[in-house]
Structures are given as structure tokens and as C-alpha cells.
Amino acid sequence: MNSNYPAKKTFTITTPLYYVNDLPHIGSAYTTIAADVLARYWRLRGEEVLMITGTDEHGLKIQRTAQERGKDPQTHCDEIVEGFQTLWHKLNIQYDRFSRTTAAKHHQIVQEFFTRVWENGDIYQGVQKGWYCVSCEEFKEERDLLEDRRCPIHPNKSTEWRDENNYFFRLSKYQDSLETFYSENPDFIQPESRRNEVLSFVARGLQDFSISRVNLDWGFPVPTDPEHTLYVWFDALLGYITALLDPEDSPTLENALAKWWPIQTHLIGKDILRFHTVYWPAMLMSAGLPLPGRVFGHGFLTKDGMKMGKSLGNTLNPYELVDRYGADAVRYYFLKEIEFGKDGDFNETRFINVLNADLANDLGNLLNRTLGMVRKYGQGQVPAIAPNDIPDDNPLKTLGSSLKSKVDRHYNDLAYSQACEAILDLVQSSNKYIDEQAPWTLYKQGKQEALAEVLYSVLESVRLAAYLLSPIIPDISTAIYSQLGFSIDFNQVRDLQNPISFERHAQWGILPGQQTLGTPKPVFQRLELIEA
Ligand code: MSP
Numbered sequence: 001m002n003s004n005y006p007a008k009k010t011f012t013i014t015t016p017l018y019y020v021n022d023l024p025h026i027g028s029a030y031t032t033i034a035a036d037v038l039a040r041y042w043r044l045r046g047e048e049v050l051m052i053t054g055t056d057e058h059g060l061k062i063q064r065t066a067q068e069r070g071k072d073p074q075t076h077c078d079e080i081v082e083g084f085q086t087l088w089h090k091l092n093i094q095y096d097r098f099s100r101t102t103a104a105k106h107h108q109i110v111q112e113f114f115t116r117v118w119e120n121g122d123i124y125q126g127v128q129k130g131w132y133c134v135s136c137e138e139f140k141e142e143r144d145l146l147e148d149r150r151c152p153i154h155p156n157k158s159t160e161w162r163d164e165n166n167y168f169f170r171l172s173k174y175q176d177s178l179e180t181f182y183s184e185n186p187d188f189i190q191p192e193s194r195r196n197e198v199l200s201f202v203a204r205g206l207q208d209f210s211i212s213r214v215n216l217d218w219g220f221p222v223p224t225d226p227e228h229t230l231y232v233w234f235d236a237l238l239g240y241i242t243a244l245l246d247p248e249d250s251p252t253l254e255n256a257l258a259k260w261w262p263i264q265t266h267l268i269g270k271d272i273l274r275f276h277t278v279y280w281p282a283m284l285m286s287a288g289l290p291l292p293g294r295v296f297g298h299g300f301l302t303k304d305g306m307k308m309g310k311s312l313g314n315t316l317n318p319y320e321l322v323d324r325y326g327a328d329a330v331r332y333y334f335l336k337e338i339e340f341g342k343d344g345d346f347n348e349t350r351f352i353n354v355l356n357a358d359l360a361n362d363l364g365n366l367l368n369r370t371l372g373m374v375r376k377y378g379q380g381q382v383p384a385i386a387p388n389d390i391p392d393d394n395p396l397k398t399l400g401s402s403l404k405s406k407v408d409r410h411y412n413d414l415a416y417s418q419a420c421e422a423i424l425d426l427v428q429s430s431n432k433y434i435d436e437q438a439p440w441t442l443y444k445q446g447k448q449e450a451l452a453e454v455l456y457s458v459l460e461s462v463r464l465a466a467y468l469l470s471p472i473i474p475d476i477s478t479a480i481y482s483q484l485g486f487s488i489d490f491n492q493v494r495d496l497q498n499p500i501s502f503e504r505h506a507q508w509g510i511l512p513g514q515q516t517l518g519t520p521k522p523v524f525q526r527l528e529l530i531e532a
Pocket of ligand 1: 015016018019026028030031075134235237238270271272299300301302308465
């Protein structure tokens with residue numbers, strides 16, 4: 001199998017395949033934004049990128065939700081899927097694949113994969129007894145349950161007792177191989193705190209888990225025994241593989257794995273860590289496949305300091321948020337304000353303050369006032385100066401020249417808020433530099449060269465900031481580039497034959513002297529708090 005893998009490194013990133021028990025909430029939007037930003041960043045670097053998102057549509061939870069809505073399950077799923085796609089478009093998510101677990105081609109991939117694992121002797125029949133949380137679609141250890149055997153993640157829901165014949169996957173067989181894999185690949189589980197959590201879970205000893213259900217219609221039948229339905233998680237994880245098929249490919253594992261496997265990054269929330277870092281690699285080992293590059297488990301969003309949840313009635317409607325404030329604002333806030341990996345809070349006043357401070361004031365005003373000065377003191381062109389003539393101790397040149405490698409590292413580490421901070425540092429330093437250099441005085445004193453150096457350095461720093469922020473705020477970056485005289489749309493990078501060269505544009509000092517500038521126009525309107 002290995003010989004079939006491509007020589008060229010490809011970059012595949014996934015979001016979880018979201019349950020369609022309801023429309024997406026802000027938690028799903030959060031992961032999807034983060035995945036889109038990394039995908040855009042890689043595309044900017046000129047890599048071959050595939051971004052996968054999609055929906056997880058089988059299982060008891062979905063079957064019951066459809067019943068409650070008086071719909072047949074497939075109609076229910078189709079309706080909710082549309083709601084997901086609408087939100088992703090509003091948020092300017094450029095996914096390449098939308099994987100649905102009810103797709104016919106997925107059924108074929110699941111059958112083929114199951115057969116491999118079966119033939120490897122890793123599936124057997126046994127009795128499953130235990131407390132089942134339908135909302136998690138997971139058996140729970142009795143010691144982890146709350147009072148009245150309620151689930152700690154869904155405290156308003158009771159778990160249900162099960163005592164039934166199921167098929168089991170021989171997870172315990174992979175204990176040693178998994179432990180060896182974790183120690184040889186210390187970056188597989190990120191961040192560090194999640195890695196430790198998984199390592200100690202595995203060290204307690206792995207138990208086989210059941211991969212089929214009885215008395216459940218909504219799912220794929222177990223290929224070797226159609227009386228049983230496949231457990232939703234076994235089917236769902238394989239949705240990542242189905243997503244790799246090109247639309248015209250016939251649905252075989254060989255085709256699916258030919259170009260984009262192994263997946264480079266799985267982004268998930270911390271509640272589904274075990275499935276992705278223990279069950280999934282073991283299933284892949286059993287099927288004889290190489291393992292993904294890394295699994296990053298991010299934190300949970302809270303609102304005004306309290307866990308967001310339907311039971312508390314404090315969920316944040318992502319559709320309303322983006323309608324009110326725009327996609328770039330929402331994308332920026334969550335990635336800048338919350339350290340990726342940690343839990344983070346949404347508070348509307350804070351949201352407005354951060355956006356006004358960073359995007360309207362620091363970045364937007366900087367561009368606006370500088371373009372205004374260039375028009376007033378020159379001919380509306382980038383000052384005619386060769387970047388090499390700017391002394392190396394120019395503070396913006398110094399800072400700008402070291403930014404590329406810093407920001408590259410932060411994006412690749414998914415350290416989005418650090419990437420934003422590093423870029424904003426250049427923007428804030430530019431504002432400070434203007435105030436200190438007082439170009440209005442240099443103009444009055446007739447110091448043309450010094451004036452050109454100041455204005456060039458600031459314009460170039462705004463350009464670089466816009467370029468490096470473009471995966472997060474593509475519309476604003478496009479507007480900034482246009483005012484600087486480029487006709488480049490950062491939403492088109494995916495479709496361009498020659499991406500805007502990262503090697504060139506991520507450097508400080510490439511803005512062409514005498515380039516004609518566009519008309520200054522605020523790139524981000526100050527936000528006002530609108531009461532719902
Ligand atoms: N269907 C499974 C995933 C299967 S992947 C093969 C699933 N779906 S989910 O819709 O319930 O959750 C999707 C993601 O949303 C999870 O990563 C979960 O962590 C995340 N979030 C759910 N609530 C959240 C917050 N309040 N904050 C941040 N993320 C949250 O699990």
C-alpha cells in the first residue's frame with residue numbers, strides 16, 4: 001500500500017464531521033474557521049491543500065431528532081446539511097470537500113474498510129453492558145457519571161442502560177503499538193495537555209469497544225451480519241477517507257488513499273479526543289494504513305464566563321453574529337482572542353472593543369492616514385525609494401524582516417493568537433513610528449528623502465500585515481492590497497495557477513516604488529454594540 005503514496009507532500013486538514021441533530025452552533029463554526037485559516041495559509045504558501053468538512057448523519061441521536069421533527073431521517077439530514085453549508089458560505093469558508101456519511105460512496109468505503117479489519121481478525125461478537133449517552137453516542141464508565149447517572153457532558157440527559165449482543169473491535173490488541181507510536185511521534189496529539197490526558201488514559205489499559213448496535217435502523221448494516229447496524233463512530237471516522245475521493249473516482253480505498261493520505265491535521269474539540277487519538281489510529285493500524293500527522297484538540301467556548309449550551313440557553317447564534325458584524329470580524333475575534341487549545345469566552349462588549357482597537361484603529365486608521373499623507377505630500381504613488389536604501393536599523397524594516405519566519409511557525413503550530421499578536425506588533429510599531437517621525441514636520445522642512453523613507457516603511461508594513469493576516473481576514477486584506485495599488489483577491493488564492501508568491505510577499509521590502517495607490521477608504525467600519 002505504501003508504494004502508492006505520493007512523493008509530493010500534500011496538506012490535508014479536517015474539521016470534525018458535525019452531527020446533524022441541529023443547525024451548527026458557534027462551537028462548530030469555531031473549528032471550521034480555524035481549519036479554513038490553516039488551509040488558506042498553506043495555499044498562500046503554494047502547497048497542495050485539501051480542506052475537508054462535512055456531516056455525521058447516522059445513529060440513534062439523529063434518528064430520534066428526525067422522529068421528533070416528524071421527518072424521515074434522510075429528509076431531516078438534507079435540511080440540516082443545507083443550514084451548515086449556508087453558514088460556511090457566510091463565514092467565507094473555502095472547503096474543498098463536504099463529506100456526508102449518508103453518501104452512497106461512503107457506504108462502499110465503509111464496507112471495504114470493515115472487511116479489512118474483519119479479515120485481520122479484529123472484530124468479534126460479545127455482550128455489551130453499560131450506560132449509554134445518546135447525545136455523545138458513547139458508553140460511559142459508571143464512575144464518570146453524575147447523580148442519577150447523567151452524563152457529565154450532557155447533564156440534562158440521562159444515560160440509558162444497554163445489555164445487548166454487539167460486535168467488538170479488538171482495541172486492546174493495539175495497546176503496545178499505540179504507546180510506541182505516541183512516543184515516536186510526540187507531536188501526534190496537541191497541545192501538550194491533551195497529549196498527557198490521552199497517555200494517561202491509554203496507560204490505564206485499553207478495552208475493546210463495541211462497533212455495532214441492535215434495535216437501530218439509521219445506519220449501515222454490519223457487512224457480515226445485517227441484523228446489526230454499525231456504530232455511528234466507526235462509520236463517521238471513515239468519512240474522512242471517503243472525503244478524499246475525487247468526484248469522478250470510483251469509491252475504493254485505493255482511489256481514496258492515492259493522493260491525499262495520510263491526513264496532515266485533524267482539528268477537533270477536546271470532547272472527542274479519544275475517538276481521534278486512540279480508536280482511530282488503532283482502526284487504521286488494523287486496516288494496515290499509515291496514521292495521520294497530528295490531532296489538535298481545541299478548547300470549549302463559553303459565553304460571559306459560562307459554558308455555552310442549550311440547557312443554559314446561552315448559545316450564540318453564529319448566523320446572527322456574522323450577519324451583524326461580518327465574516328472577517330467573527331473570524332478575527334475568535335482566533336485572536338482565544339489561545340487555540342484553551343477554553344475561551346465570548347462577550348459582545350469585548351468583541352466590539354477588540355475589533356475596533358485592532359482592525360478599525362490600529363490597522364485601518366494607519367492605512368488611511370498614511371495614504372492621506374502620501375496624497376498630500378506626493379502624487380498618490382508609493383514613494384520612489386529602493387527598499388535596499390532603507391537603513392537596516394529602520395525599526396519597521398527590522399521588525400518586518402523577522403516577521404515571516406515567526407508567523408510561519410505560529411500558523412503551522414496553530415498558534416493563531418500569537419500570529420495575530422506578532423503581526424499587530426508591526427502595525428502598532430508603525431503607528432508609533434509615524435508619531436515619532438512626524439512626517440508633517442519633515443514635509444515642512446523639505447526633508448524629502450526622510451519623508452519618503454517614513455511613508456514607504458509604513459505603507460510596506462501595512463502591506464505585509466495585510467498579507468500575513470489574509471488567511472484570517474481575507475476581505476480586509478484584499479481591500480488593503482487594492483488601496484496599495486495591487487489587484488489581488490485573497491479569496492481567489494485557491495483558484496490561481498500561480499499563488500501570490502509567499503517567498504516574495506511575506507518579505508518586508510517588496511512594495512514597488514512609484515506604484516499608483518488606490519483611493520483611501522476605511523477598510524473596517526467601527527462597530528457599535530447592537531442590542532439583540
Ligand atoms: N459527529 C461527531 C464528530 C465525528 S468526527 C468523525 C461530533 N459532532 S458534534 O457536532 O457534536 O461536535 C463537533 C465539534 O464541535 C466537536 O469537536 C466539539 O468539540 C465541538 N464543540 C461542541 N461544543 C463546543 C463549544 N461550546 N465550543 C467549542 N467547540 C465545541 O462530535
